[in-house]
Amino acid sequence: MAYKARLKEFDDCLQGDVIDLKTLKKLCFNGIPDTAGFRPLCWKLLLGYLPPERESWKDTLEKNRRLYKNFIDDLVVLPGTEDANGDNNFLDHPLSCNPDSRWQTFFKDNEVLLQIDKDVRRLCPDISFFQQPTEYPCHDIVSSKEIKRLHTRVQRSVLKCANVERKGLGITKITLLLKKAPEDYEPMAEGQEAHWEVVERILFLYAKLNPGQGYVQGMNEIVGPIYYAFACDPDLTFREHAEADCFFCFTNLMSEIRDFFIKTLDSTDCGINNMMTRLSMQLRKSDLDIWLRFQQLELRPEYYSFRWLTLLLSQEFPLPDVLRIWDTLFSDENRFDFLIYICCAMIVVLRDKLIRGDFPSNLKLLQSFPPTEIQKILPKSFELFLQNS
Known part of the structure; x- marks a missing residue:
């Protein structure tokens, strides 16, 4: 009901x-x-x-x-x-140096x-x-x-190689192989x-x-x-x-x-560095023990949270979970402030492992976040949000 x-x-x-x-x-x-x-x-x-x-x-x-x-x-x-405008530009050619050349635009676009x-x-x-x-x-x-x-405008690279087999003074056998660059799709x-x-x-x-x-x-x-x-x-x-x-x-x-995608703005108030600083401050407020452990290990936010914040957690969880997280992010009155609480909750729900872990193990854990933890993260992020409201 x-x-x-x-x-x-x-x-x-x-x-x-x-x-x-x-x-x-x-x-x-x-x-x-x-x-x-x-x-x-x-x-x-x-x-x-x-x-x-x-x-x-x-x-x-x-x-x-x-x-x-x-x-x-x-x-x-x-x-x-x-x-x-319907004008035929057949006089244009690939080697043209004219800045208005459609070929020049074509090559630049392809990069x-x-x-x-x-x-x-x-x-x-x-x-x-x-x-x-x-x-x-x-x-x-x-x-x-x-x-x-x-x-079709982007040529995928092809590697040509040959296996050569020769027995004594006999006939040389050459097998030509074509290896395409890997394409997932x-x-x-x-x-x-x-x-x-x-x-x-x-x-x-x-x-x-x-x-x-x-x-x-x-x-x-x-x-x-x-x-x-x-x-x-x-x-x-x-x-x-x-x-x-x-x-x-x-x-x-x-x-x-x-601004998250413009490197020259990284250190501004709206840049990604400020977001990572805010995350560190929120972690210190939410769980001082983890924050102190990170300080001890010199495990800085830029080592693990840059991708979290820049891509709105889209690579950390399966797509259905990303959709659910974005429901909250898009409806946040102070757009993306709640992203800080979610990222902080991601760290807090792993506190036991992180307190015990060393730098390599903790970094690996944070960079390859366990997707099964999503059921704990959202309730914890709401809890942290209410504590700071």
Whole structure:
């Protein structure tokens, strides 16, 4: 009955003409039900993609989805084709030094794409979702001969080697072997796209639209859970546009945590160093014995918590647990303050092992966090939060 009552609370909140965001955040803070498509809708509201006024949703969605299609048309530059104005640029060539050369743009884009392609092929390897075909491949890619899928622009390295066998003065036998660079995810056949290819395009467009920051390794771990939630939406009208909606939600989220990915801002108040300092201070307040043990071992927060904080714990737990943690992080009134409490709770629940352990064993434990501890972490983080409220 408690679960049904909770579902009703969400349903009542989301059916209003104007969504009460304060009430919604309070509900989501304790976790969003996995059913009825509540999570993707709530995340769109919590990340500021959808406005509270329901009547404006249709216009907002249509405008942004149309804008995203324009991004694909305008920013996926291919040399030797007509530009956005319909002018044929066949006189352009790969060796051109002209700064306006589409070939120059193409080569520069591919430098970024190479890293993105490598990262998205490793996304969430513990589940098969990102290797599966999407129901809604990009129409421009499937139907147009001009716009090719991005992964085809990045050549995977091939190692050629030969085994030579020779017996005395007899015939020499040479066996040629081709060893491809390891790929976790293979591309789909033409006409299909795997989910990782969709994520690749989202990250590529984000990098193009944010040249001051570009793509930084780890962004794939931020966009992955958002795309997964949207692409699994039971509401087909939303699921069809998971790519565009994910792009804008990811962009909004990155606007809040982008400083974590900019090295020159590490030491500022909004940088990652300040977050790690806050974590150390909270640990000292929550469990002085562990903090003293870490001081004794010179086990500094940057050795284990940099990835926790930068990637919002997306690599520390299985995807279902990450979704649950992000329900709370996205609904935090002081965005990502609660992340400090979760990280502190991760340390406190392992206190016995950490007190006894030496530097190598403790560092290994923290860098490869036991995923089974998630059932203890969230209650403990709420406890720490209440103690400091």
